[in-house]
Each structure stands twice: as structure tokens, then as C-alpha cells.
Amino acid sequence: MQAPTKKLALTLSAAALALAGHAAARAQAAGTWMVKAGVNNINPQVGSGDLSAPSLPHTQIDIKDATSAIVTLGYMATDNLSVEFYAGLPYKHDIVGAGAIEGVGKIGSVKQVSPTLFGQYRFFAADAAFRPYVGLGVTYAHFYGEEGSGTLTALTNPGGPPTRIDASSAWGASPEIGATIRIDDHWFVDASVIKTFIKNKATLSTGQTIDVRLDPISANLSIGYRF
Numbered sequence: 001m002q003a004p005t006k007k008l009a010l011t012l013s014a015a016a017l018a019l020a021g022h023a024a025a026r027a028q029a030a031g032t033w034m035v036k037a038g039v040n041n042i043n044p045q046v047g048s049g050d051l052s053a054p055s056l057p058h059t060q061i062d063i064k065d066a067t068s069a070i071v072t073l074g075y076m077a078t079d080n081l082s083v084e085f086y087a088g089l090p091y092k093h094d095i096v097g098a099g100a101i102e103g104v105g106k107i108g109s110v111k112q113v114s115p116t117l118f119g120q121y122r123f124f125a126a127d128a129a130f131r132p133y134v135g136l137g138v139t140y141a142h143f144y145g146e147e148g149s150g151t152l153t154a155l156t157n158p159g160g161p162p163t164r165i166d167a168s169s170a171w172g173a174s175p176e177i178g179a180t181i182r183i184d185d186h187w188f189v190d191a192s193v194i195k196t197f198i199k200n201k202a203t204l205s206t207g208q209t210i211d212v213r214l215d216p217i218s219a220n221l222s223i224g225y226r227f
Contacts, residue, residue, distance in 0.1 A: 028182070028226065029126040034074040034084070036190055038222025041067045042091055042114070047213035048098055055156065055208060060099030061107070063214065066091040070220055079126040084135070086116040092145075095165075097155075107152040108165050111145035114196070116174050128182075135176035139196050141214075143167035148204075156206050164205035172198030186225055194218040 048060035070088035077083060090111045097104040120135035146165035153163045178192025199213040 028076065028079075028122075028128070028131065028180075030076050030078045032076040032226050034072075034076070034082075034188075034224050034226045036070075036072045036074070036222035036224035038070055038190070038220055039067060040070040040088060040218055040220035041065060042093075042216045042218045044093070044214045044216040046098075047215065049211035050099070051156075051204075051210045052208045056100040058099040059101050059155075059210075060097075061202075061210065061212065062096050062098040063110075063212070064094040064096065066093045070222065072222065072224075074120075076122075080122050082120045082122060082133075084118045084120060086118070086137075088113070090145075097151075101155060104151055104155070106149050107155070108146065108148045110143050110147075110165070110167050112141055112143045114139050114141040116140075116194075116196075118174070118176060120176070122180075130179065130181055132179040133177075133192075135178070135192075137174040137176060137194070139172045139174045139198065140169070141172065141196075141198055141200070142169045143200065146202075152204075156204055156208060161205075166203045166205075168200045168202070170198050170200040172196045180224070186227065188224045188226065190222045190224050192220055194220075 043065035044063040046062050051059040068089045068091045070086060072084055072086045074082055074084035090113050092109060092111050094106050095108040097107050116137040116139040118135040118137035120133050122131050122133040124131050146167050148163045148165050156163045174194050174196040176192050176194045181189045196216050201209055201211050203209050
């Protein structure tokens with residue numbers, strides 16, 4: 001009886017190891033949900049138009065980068081195709097003078113949130129420890145909380161009430177490249193770089209307007225959990 005018992009024990013052990021290996025292999029496969037939390041830096045690559053009259057010729061603006069926390073939710077539709085939704089806390093960008101008014105410093109600030117929905121293709125096998133991916137997303141950039149500085153008022157409405165800013169929200173396309181590194185069957189590290197093609201218009205309370213192409217580059221680093 002001892003030999004059959006040993007044989008049964010070995011068979012059960014082998015089956016358990018096979019099931020464990022199968023579970024690990026399926027950790028990044030179709031049907032997997034992924035959540036991530038991390039930080040993201042948005043660096044606008046500004047192409048500014050000229051502020052409409054009355055203003056100095058070539059009065060332009062630049063927008064500084066900002067960093068904030070992000071969270072994402074993703075789903076593996078197949079072993080290689082995934083969808084992922086990015087959201088996060090608001091970003092606050094300083095607006096500074098450029099062109100004819102370069103050097104005047106900060107002329108305002110604006111807050112924004114830019115949720116993005118991506119479709120992604122992930123390379124290599126579902127059980128690979130390192131999986132690069134590419135994606136294409138749709139971004140909605142919502143701008144709010146605009147504030148003009150005393151410098152802006154001095155430039156556009158000297159002696160009058162403070163100049164206010166209204167920035168339009170906009171949609172844009174966002175190609176992405178990134179990679180995940182598996183820590184274990186559930187935890188992983190993720191990093192990606194995103195280029196968003198987007199433009200908007202700012203309208204001042206004085207009636208002047210300026211068109212701005214933002215086209216930011218975003219870089220993020222997150223830790224994720226898959227289930």
C-alpha cells in the first residue's frame with residue numbers, strides 16, 4: 001500500500017504545481033483587471049498664438065509643467081489587447097509671458113484635469129515578466145480655476161479692474177508607449193510616456209483672446225495590482 005500512496009501523493013503534488021503555474025501564467029491574461037496608483041508629470045510643449053488687439057505685437061504665453069497623483073483602471077480584453085482609463089487629482093499650471101512680454105514672469109495660473117481612455121497592445125506572452133506596450137487614447141482636458149495676476153492686469157487693463165481669464169476645455173488624441181515589470185503574480189510596476197495633441201483658446205475679461213497649442217508630454221510611474 002505504501003507505493004500506491006506515494007504515487008498518489010506525487011500525482012497530487014504535480015497537479016498542484018501545474019495549477020499554480022497555470023494561475024501565474026494567467027495573471028496577465030484575458031479577463032485580468034488592473035489598478036494602478038502613481039505620479040504623473042505634464043509638460044506642455046506650447047505653441048502660442050498672439051494676443052488679439054489691443055496688445056503689443058507678438059504678445060504670447062508659455063505654460064509651466066505640473067505634477068499630480070494618478071489612478072488607472074485597466075482590463076485585458078485578450079492576452080494582448082487591453083483598455084485602460086487614466087484619471088487623477090487636478091494639476092495647477094503657471095502661465096508666464098513669452099514673445100514680446102517674455103521676462104515679465106507669472107501672468108496667471110490654471111487648473112486642469114485630463115481623463116483619458118486608452119486602447120493598448122501589449123507585447124510578449126501573457127506570463128512574461130516584462131511587457132512593453134503601445135496605446136492610443138482620447139483625452140478630455142477640462143480647464144478651470146483660472147486666475148490672472150497683477151502683471152496681467154497691468155499689461156491688458158492698466159488702472160482698471162483685475163483681468164480675468166477663461167480657458168476653453170478641449171478634446172485631443174494621445175499616443176502612448178510604456179512597459180510593465182511584474183513583481184509577483186499580482187503586483188507590478190508600470191511606466192509610460194504620453195504625447196497629447198490638443199489646443200484651446202483663452203479669453204480675457206477685456207475681450208482679448210489667444211489661441212494656444214498645448215501638445216503636452218506626460219511621464220508617469222505607478223505601482224499596480226492585478227486580479
